[in-house]
Structure formats: C-alpha cells, structure tokens
Amino acid sequence: MNKKSLATDEEQPQSRRRNLSLRSRFDLVFDSFLLIAFGVVFSWNFTGGKWHEWLGLALGLALLVHLTLHWDWVVRTARRIVTTTGRRRWTFIVNLLLTFDLVLCVGSGILISRFALPSLGINSLRPSESWTNIHDKSADIAIGLIALHVAIDWRWIVNVTKRMFHFGVLRTEESVNVEN
C-alpha cells in the first residue's frame, strides 16, 4: 500500500465525519422551524387571533410531518420499550406526553376556532370555555415538554449545528496544520 492510499484511508473517517447527511441537515432546519413556529403561534400579542389560528393549523400539519419523519424510531422504541435502556424509555415517555399534549392543544384549538374554520365554511364545533382552558393549559405545559424534548437531543443538535456551519472543524484543521 503506497503513501497516497494510506493518506486517503486516514482521511476517510474525518471526511465522513465532516460530511453531514442531507437528512440530518433537513431534520435540524425543520425542527428549528418548528420551534420558532411554536414561539410565534404561542405569542398572542404578536399574531392576533386570525394568524394564530392559521399558523396553528399549519403547525399541527408540520408536527404530523415531524412524527412521520421519526416514525421508524417510534416503532423501533415502542417494540423494545420493556427491554430498552432507562434513558431511551424516558425519552419515549417524554415524547409520548409531548405528542398527547400537542394533540390536545391543536385539537382543542380547532374546536374553539373563530376565524380559520368559519372561513372554510365550518362553524365553531364546541366553543366552550372549558376547551379554551384546555387549549391554554396544554400550550403552557408544551413549553416545559418541548424544552425537555430539546434537552434530550441537545448533544445531537450541538453536533449537527457545529458540522453544518463548520464550527470546530476549522479549529481541527488548524491544529492538524500546526502539528504538521
């Protein structure tokens, strides 16, 4: 094996580490968009009633796409829920609670809709104060659960962000150059 091929072999793991998959890039961008969208939809004073409802419906659809994209993980973890490690089990429980909370939040929002659904020809289904309370409370709970959801995947987020924007990669190259 000549020097050139050796060098290529040595470079391979580093370049593989630097090459971020399209899926990881998409996940990071899409999940960041979801977080920002939640912040926007949550802020009544900013959006006003009409935009809150339309953006909320769009966010509900985007959450469905998010769940679809991670469906393999859901099935895999659900199958091994008894035998899996404690951390993964907690992650699954947190994600399940978050899904249930957001389903409740979006569902109750649809039921108390006063702008979006009537403009589609569907009048408010159950505009009771109780559904409004559930909508408000589930949205408040979602803040904590989303924070927990982000915290669980914090290392992944930091790693992908670093690799995507080449933070730290330059430093590695510089240190390699210094050593040479």
Added chain:
Amino acid sequence: MLKTKSKSNATGKFIKQFFYAALAITGLWFAGVGFSRTVLARPLGGDEKESFGGHFREGKPIKLPKNFVPQTGQTYVPGKDGSKPVLINLNQGNSKMDWQAWMSAVHIVLLIVIIAFVLAAIDRELRASRRRRVSN
C-alpha cells in the same frame, strides 16, 4: 432507473408512515377524550349539557356596568374594582398581527432554549459523575 425507483420507494414509505402517524394521532385524541369521559367521568371540554366535571372553572355570569355592551361570542373576565369587564382571548379582540409585539415570540423561543440548555447541562453533569463513580 434505480434512482427513480428508490425515489418512488421513499415517497411511498413517507405516505405510508404519514398515514400511520395520522392514525396514531387520531387514536390518541379519541383515546384521551374517551378515557376522560368514561373512566374519569370528567369529560374533556364538557359534555353535551356543558357539564365540565368540576375540574375546570365554569363560565359564570358577571355583573355588567351600565352602558357596557359586550361583543357577542367573546369571553370576558370581571374587571378590577368594579371597572368594566376585560375581554380575554383573541388578543384583546384584535384579529390582526401586531408586528411591534414580535419580541414575545422571541422570548418564548429563548425560554425553551434556555430551559433545554440547563436541563442538558444537568444531564451532562449527572452522566459525568456516574462515569466517574463507575471508573473509581
């Protein structure tokens, strides 16, 4: 040819999983509402008779001051010291976007990120201490 086939396979898989995810979410909704109605006997959102099961406050009629005309279909809470009732929900009745209030959205996102950062830092410390204990 192969690329087209793998692309259509991926699309097919996505549609199939989207259907499963939608089914799971619908199931979660009906299971939650059904559970609260049957097992807990505390119907989420109230039942047909607007009975809320006592776990959320019911809307009580409030005394309106003279010359106050409430907007129909809106929810009010009593004002302080007998002042006029305050409209709740729907951004004080405003349906339009208020661009000056965009900082509230930034605050929510920052709040989530900061809580997540703190939780992740605690998690990292716990893992490190567990590793140290194991190595000792």
